Amino acid sequence: RLSGGVLIRLVYEALATRYPGDVAVEDLLPDGSALESGTVIARLNGPVSALLTGERTALNFLIHMSGIASLTSQFVQNAGNTCVAILDTRKTLPGYRRLQKYAVLCGGGVNHRMGLYDGMLIKDNHLAACGGSVARAVEQARTFLREEGRGEIPVEVEVDTLDQLRDALTAHPEIVLLDNMRPAELQSAVSIRNELSPETQLEASGGVNLQTIGCIAGSGVDRVSIGGLTHSAVALDIGYDWQTR
Template sequence: MADCNSDTLTAADALIDLALAEDLQQLGDLTSQATVPADRDASVDVVARESGRLSGVVLMERVYAALCRREGRDEGVVRVAVHVEDGSLLEPGTIVATVTGPIQLLLTGERIALNFLIHLSGIASKTAEFVKRSEGSGAVILDTRKTLPGYRLLHKYAVRCGGGVNHRMGLFDGMLIKDNHLAARGNSSVADAVIAAREFLAAKSLDLPVEVEVDTLEQLRDALAAKPEIVLLDNMKPSQLQAAVALRNDLAPETRLEASGGVNLETISCIAGTGVDRVSIGAITHSAPALDLGYDWPWKK
């Protein structure tokens, strides 16, 4: 199971409160109030409709706890029994969790709980596909900063649920010199930019790795003179990636190489097999389709 740390849960709580405010505003769930007796209880199973990787079930109890607080009810009036942990493989028909309590509350929270579950499970499932297709290469699958505002910690949690590895969380916790930084410097030397970055970090007493993006083998040769911790190889063909690995092995074997750009499920095996250490993929967060999960109500069985 991937670690869902306190920062991630805090970010989730803010999004849950926002979701409840969007759905309920001041009047609440009018349809459920009008059509379902307030004293009627039920149990409903949360079921996978398709194969994939689970992420987000850890949030279900928090959704209903927040809903109960908003409605002035005891948080314990809705109970969530989790049967399958985040990070687990799912098959159609897998019962992920069972939710028990007043039907009005169960109905009110249904869409919000499922929105988190299908979105995060979609990211975990897409990540798992990339991980599977890169097996045996030694390359790890990384995410990027291409995430929705407010969702970054949850998206990166979902990536971990799928077997991927997190890149930097933001601009504050990593040094990545990109092509625009190099162009803005007006200096063609990649090595000089790496040296400048190291000097800045030393002055700030920050112990962070320096990563730099290159587009050509000539830039890579220049960068390796400064021995950055990581070089990002942007949009290189597999033959170029293989040449880059050979050049790295010769000049700075301690530097890790990261491939990015043009990576999809058809190309990942070839890219990962070139000998690079890492492959970063924005699509696992910004383009992952939702995984189909739903509530199986007892009266529909």
């Protein structure tokens, strides 16, 4: 999948402020397009010096972001005919988060929270600091957000056992993250959720790869978050070939 095509033009526009010679960029495919061997993404025309100066920077964006988009697309396809959302995480390269999360969208995925400001995720260390009660931690988080005037922010809590899940659901959080649970456990978690708090979404995470995503998606969870989308995607092989008119 293509991602980062829009940045080709931006790279050469930035170069034009420092180096002489304008480069004309003709975009042939929109971001999110499926790519096959030999597909032409864009055509560039301009002075040799300007073209070659921007070559590596433009390619770096393209191969990295298209690799993320392509891997995301594979996960979406392997999830099968389910309604599960494939999400990224905050495990991104410093300074590249918005670009990497944009690439996930290009591959058909969904963005998780962008930072600490647009979603609250209560993890194991937070639970330990709150005395171990999952429900109490959720209630404290909601109280804090209301006092800060940010009551609309969703509260998500991480659990790794079904007993913790039951505790969490008494507080009716928006989302519960099921950490490293096997497909059979995930199915049990869905049944428990349906009984105790049907409005709560369940998110599976941990141990997710292209071989396991089908079983995980088929368990009935609503979302699957995958850190590897952004930290382990392999760069796509994209060339920058010269043609003389």
